[in-house]
Amino acid sequence: MRALICRDWGEIDTLEMADIPPPEPGPGQILLDVVASSANFADSIMVAGNYQTKPAFPFAPGLEAAGRVAVVGPGVENFKPGDRVMAKLAHGGFAEQAVAEAGETWPLFDGMDFALGAAFAVAYLSAHVAMRWQGRLEAGETLLVLGAAGGSGLAAVEIGKAMGARVIAAASTEDKLQAAREHGADEAVNYTEENLKDQVLALTAGEGADVCFDPVGGPLFDSALSSLGWGGRFIHFGFVAGVPQVPANRLLVKHRSAMGSSLRYFQARRPDLLARSMEELADYFGKGTLRPIISHRLPLEQGVEALRLLTERRAIGKVVVDVAPEVEDK
Ligand SMILES: NC(=O)c1ccc[n+]([C@@H]2O[C@H](COP(=O)([O-])OP(=O)(O)OC[C@H]3O[C@@H](n4cnc5c(N)ncnc54)[C@H](OP(=O)(O)O)[C@@H]3O)[C@@H](O)[C@H]2O)c1
Structure with a gap:
C-alpha cells in the first residue's frame, strides 16, 4: 500500500x-x-x-x-x-x-x-473529555481558550459554547480570532498585541476566567494563569510552545488548580466516559452546533x-x- x-x-x-x-x-x-x-x-x-x-x-x-x-x-x-x-x-x-x-x-x-x-475524533473528543470530566466546566462559567483557532482550540471553543460557557478566545492573528468568533467565541483577545491577563480581567469585570484550556504552554502560561479567578481550573492540554513550570504559590493564593488532561487516559482507564463524550458530541453535531x-x-x-x-x-x-x-x- x-x-x-x-x-x-x-x-x-x-x-x-x-x-x-x-x-x-x-x-x-x-x-x-x-x-x-x-x-x-x-x-x-x-x-x-x-x-x-x-x-x-x-x-x-x-x-x-x-x-x-x-x-x-x-x-x-x-x-x-x-x-x-x-x-x-x-x-x-x-x-x-x-x-x-x-x-x-x-x-x-x-x-x-x-x-x-x-x-x-482527536480534536473534539480530547477537548470534550478535558473540559467535561477533568475541568468540570459548567454552564454560565467563563472559559478561556488559548490557540483558539488551532485544531483542538477551535474544538474547545465550539464545545465550550455548546456546554453553555461564556467563551473568551485567544489567538495570534485577527483572521484566527475572526474564525473563533464565527464558531462561538463571545470575546477575542490577540495575545501577540494585547496583554492576555489585562484583557481577560477587563472582560470579566476583574473576576477572571473559571477554566483555561491551554494547548499552547510556553511563555503565555504565566499571563494565562494570572487571568484565572478564584477557584479557577487550568487545563494543561498541550505544549506546542514549551512546557511551563507551575508556581504552586499562585495556585494556593486564589484557590486554583492546575491539571493535565490526556485523551489516552480516557481511552485506557475510562472508556465509559469516552463513550459518553462521543454521545454528547454526536448530539451537538446533530443539532448543527459543531462545525469543524x-x-x-x-x-x-x-x-x-x-x-x-x-x-x-x-x-x-x-x-x-x-x-x-x-x-x-x-
Ligand atoms: N491532551 C490531549 O489529550 C491532547 C489531544 C490532542 C492534542 N493534544 C496536544 O495539543 C497541542 C495542540 O495540538 P493541535 O493539533 O490542536 O495543534 P494545532 O492545530 O497546530 O494548534 C496549535 C495552536 O497553537 C498556537 N501556537 C502557539 N505557539 C505555537 C508554536 N510555536 N508552534 C505552533 N503553534 C503554536 C497556534 O495558534 P496561534 O498562532 O493563534 O498562537 C496554533 O493554532 C499539541 O501539543 C498536541 O499534542 C493534546
Whole structure:
C-alpha cells in the first residue's frame, strides 16, 4: 500500500512516500480502507521521537482517519466490512490502510463526510473529555481558550459554547480570532498585541476566567494563569510552545488548580466516559452546533506540507490529508 513513512526520528521533511505491506488487524481491531486522514501537531512530535509512544520503524504518522471497514479482527462484533467510520489511531493514518481499535472507532455521524470524520475524533473528543470530566466546566462559567483557532482550540471553543460557557478566545492573528468568533467565541483577545491577563480581567469585570484550556504552554502560561479567578481550573492540554513550570504559590493564593488532561487516559482507564463524550458530541453535531473548520486539504503525497501548516502556525482548524479522494462519499 502507499504510505508516507518515517524511517528514523527527525524533522517532518524526512518523511517519504513508499510502498509497504498493509498492517494486519489483531483481536479487537479493525483494518480500515483510509479515505482521509488529518494532521495533528502531535504527528510532528511523534516523528521527532518525542511523543509518549514510539512506533517501530518504518511507520506512517497520522493519529486519526475516516474510511470504510475492510476487515474486522477476531472478536469484533459491532462493525462489518463496508461500514463508514472514523477512528482514533495509535499512528498510521497517512497510508491507504490503517489498523484501529474497535473501541476507538465510531460510525460517521449523519451528515458527516469522510473529510469531516477525519478531522473530528482527536480534536473534539480530547477537548470534550478535558473540559467535561477533568475541568468540570459548567454552564454560565467563563472559559478561556488559548490557540483558539488551532485544531483542538477551535474544538474547545465550539464545545465550550455548546456546554453553555461564556467563551473568551485567544489567538495570534485577527483572521484566527475572526474564525473563533464565527464558531462561538463571545470575546477575542490577540495575545501577540494585547496583554492576555489585562484583557481577560477587563472582560470579566476583574473576576477572571473559571477554566483555561491551554494547548499552547510556553511563555503565555504565566499571563494565562494570572487571568484565572478564584477557584479557577487550568487545563494543561498541550505544549506546542514549551512546557511551563507551575508556581504552586499562585495556585494556593486564589484557590486554583492546575491539571493535565490526556485523551489516552480516557481511552485506557475510562472508556465509559469516552463513550459518553462521543454521545454528547454526536448530539451537538446533530443539532448543527459543531462545525469543524478545514482550512486546507492536501493529497497524501503532500502530507509533509500538511504537517508544516501546523508547525508554522498557518492552519485554521484542521488540515485534511486526502488518501483516496476518488472513493464515493455515500
Ligand atoms: N491532551 C490531549 O489529550 C491532547 C489531544 C490532542 C492534542 N493534544 C496536544 O495539543 C497541542 C495542540 O495540538 P493541535 O493539533 O490542536 O495543534 P494545532 O492545530 O497546530 O494548534 C496549535 C495552536 O497553537 C498556537 N501556537 C502557539 N505557539 C505555537 C508554536 N510555536 N508552534 C505552533 N503553534 C503554536 C497556534 O495558534 P496561534 O498562532 O493563534 O498562537 C496554533 O493554532 C499539541 O501539543 C498536541 O499534542 C493534546
